[in-house]
Amino acid sequence: MKDLNEFATLSYKGKEIQLPVITGSEGETAFDASDLRKTTGCVMLDKSLMNTAVCLSSITYVNGEKGILHYRGIPVEMLVEKCSFVEVAYLLVHGALPTKEQKSTFSHLLNVNSLMHEDMRHFFDHSPCGAHPMHILSTMINALAVFYPNVDQLSLKEDIELSTARLISVVRTMAAFAYKKSIGEPVVYPRHDLSYCANFLNMMFDSPVAPYEINDDAVRILNSLLILHADHEQNCSTTTVRTIGSAQVNLYATISAGISALSGPLHGGANQEVVAMFRHIQEIGSIEKFFNQVKDKNCATKLMGFGHRVYKTFDPRAKIIKKKCHEFLEKMNIHDPLLDIAREVEEAALKDDYFIERNLYPNVDFYSGIVYRALGIPESMFTVMFALARLPGWIAHWQEMIGSKTKIVRPRQIYVGKSLKEL
Numbered sequence: 001m002k003d004l005n006e007f008a009t010l011s012y013k014g015k016e017i018q019l020p021v022i023t024g025s026e027g028e029t030a031f032d033a034s035d036l037r038k039t040t041g042c043v044m045l046d047k048s049l050m051n052t053a054v055c056l057s058s059i060t061y062v063n064g065e066k067g068i069l070h071y072r073g074i075p076v077e078m079l080v081e082k083c084s085f086v087e088v089a090y091l092l093v094h095g096a097l098p099t100k101e102q103k104s105t106f107s108h109l110l111n112v113n114s115l116m117h118e119d120m121r122h123f124f125d126h127s128p129c130g131a132h133p134m135h136i137l138s139t140m141i142n143a144l145a146v147f148y149p150n151v152d153q154l155s156l157k158e159d160i161e162l163s164t165a166r167l168i169s170v171v172r173t174m175a176a177f178a179y180k181k182s183i184g185e186p187v188v189y190p191r192h193d194l195s196y197c198a199n200f201l202n203m204m205f206d207s208p209v210a211p212y213e214i215n216d217d218a219v220r221i222l223n224s225l226l227i228l229h230a231d232h233e234q235n236c237s238t239t240t241v242r243t244i245g246s247a248q249v250n251l252y253a254t255i256s257a258g259i260s261a262l263s264g265p266l267h268g269g270a271n272q273e274v275v276a277m278f279r280h281i282q283e284i285g286s287i288e289k290f291f292n293q294v295k296d297k298n299c300a301t302k303l304m305g306f307g308h309r310v311y312k313t314f315d316p317r318a319k320i321i322k323k324k325c326h327e328f329l330e331k332m333n334i335h336d337p338l339l340d341i342a343r344e345v346e347e348a349a350l351k352d353d354y355f356i357e358r359n360l361y362p363n364v365d366f367y368s369g370i371v372y373r374a375l376g377i378p379e380s381m382f383t384v385m386f387a388l389a390r391l392p393g394w395i396a397h398w399q400e401m402i403g404s405k406t407k408i409v410r411p412r413q414i415y416v417g418k419s420l421k422e423l
């Protein structure tokens with residue numbers, strides 16, 4: 001952060017208030033209003049924090065006007081081509097890509113923490129059939145604090161590293177177990193000889209009667225998807241993690257809250273909704289008819305997988321996923337009619353004034369579900385995939401928040417209820 005020694009002047013009731021101007025490393029400028037209440041007695045009103053930077057962060061840079069996304073200064077396009085998800089997780093959490101030695105230590109930590117406590121399996125056995133895997137996942141992550149209670153006193157560097165590795169590794173095991181439970185098959189345990197993504201696919205699809213053959217293209221595309229979802233600065237779930245973490249809640253409960261926030265259809269839950277929407281459009285047989293519903297102010301229908309609070313142009317993640325999705329389906333010789341619908345919907349929306357005027361473009365969720373389908377991942381697991389990928393980002397933000405000695409997050413409000421009345 002640069003303090004430019006410049007000030008913006010706010011004039012109120014004949015008084016002039018100086019707000020320091022600060023700028024970030026990519027030139028974003030902010031007026032620092034932290035002392036406003038102290039000096040004027042007034043607060044800023046910014047509903048849904050549409051215009052408020054809540055922290056200084058050096059993890060991820062997003063430029064919504066130009067469609068840029070960097071993790072720790074590295075363009076996401078480069079990371080997708082050159083790195084594994086485990087390396088990117090390390091980058092986000094530790095600030096730099098790992099050396100060969102650091103990578104092997106980190107991979108070892110992931111391996112030795114890939115099993116969850118065996119007693120936790122009872123949670124799966126007693127959760128009702130048909131329970132959404134995102135709800136199971138957030139519950140199970142919260143329950144980790146019961147099985148590994150010393151997480152409350154995370155102070156040593158080694159404790160943080162262990163809990164980080166446990167979370168990143170075990171969430172993959174839990175996700176796969178939840179799926180196996182949902183289809184009534186025996187669970188498959190993680191294997192130390194497999195890479196992160198290959199291990200996940202094996203736990204999802206291996207069975208005692210039909211061994212799963214690991215497909216390198218499937219591993220590669222899963223790796224890319226996880227990298228592309230790994231962080232996205234102050235989105236709703238990350239803000240949840242920072243907010244809850246600021247009350248010094250334990251790391252597992254904090255991440256569990258992040259997972260709950262992610263499950264909403266306006267956030268990570270959109271990837272599941274997108275595929276349901278494609279199917280709906282297929283059923284009604286008309287994109288125009290669907291768009292009319294979307295444009296109708298009396299109707300809550302949205303074009304899911306389109307629009308973004310920050311991106312006012314193409315989401316760079318959507319561009320990469322679209323390309324990889326085409327390549328992967330072609331290579332696997334899969335013809336998914338929903339991909340044809342997705343293409344047609346995108347093309348129609350990009351020519352339609354409603355979407356043009358509002359700068360609505362495909363976001364990360366528009367094509368990801370088509371890839372998950374091609375991988376054989378069921379729709380109810382789509383948002384779980386997002387959570388699995390977002391973990392390193394949440395952990396990095398939690399660490400940054402703890403390290404910068406953030407005060408408890410406690411916004412103000414403007415009370416508009418009844419004034420004091422006598423009974």
Ligand code: CMC
Nearest residue numbers: 266267268270294302303304305306307308309358363364
């Ligand atoms: N379909 C139809 N209209 C839309 C859409 C959409 N997907 N997105 C925004 N609009 C309209 C909105 O109705 C409003 O119109 P008007 O000015 O006439 O009232 C205008 O565009 C501005 O939208 P907004 O609601 O003020 O924008 P926002 O920044 O509050 O919302 C969003 C961002 C992502 C919640 C929203 O675009 C949306 O609901 N998209 C669909 C859900 C989705 O795909 N979510 C995933 C987001 S990316 C991944 C993630 O964050 O997890």
